[in-house]
Amino acid sequence: MFYAINQKEYLANFLKDAGIQLSNNSTEQSVKPFVCNMKI
Structure with a gap:
């Protein structure tokens, strides 16, 4: 629950712009x- 609250700004941007991919x-x-x- 706290994670979602802390990420509210970013989640709101996702909802405002349909062009932003969630994944x-x-x-x-x-x-x-x-x-x-690549060789290690």
């Missing part, structure tokens, strides 16, 4: 091939 899955999927091919 970052598309970004993670685009970076994944580079990360998986």
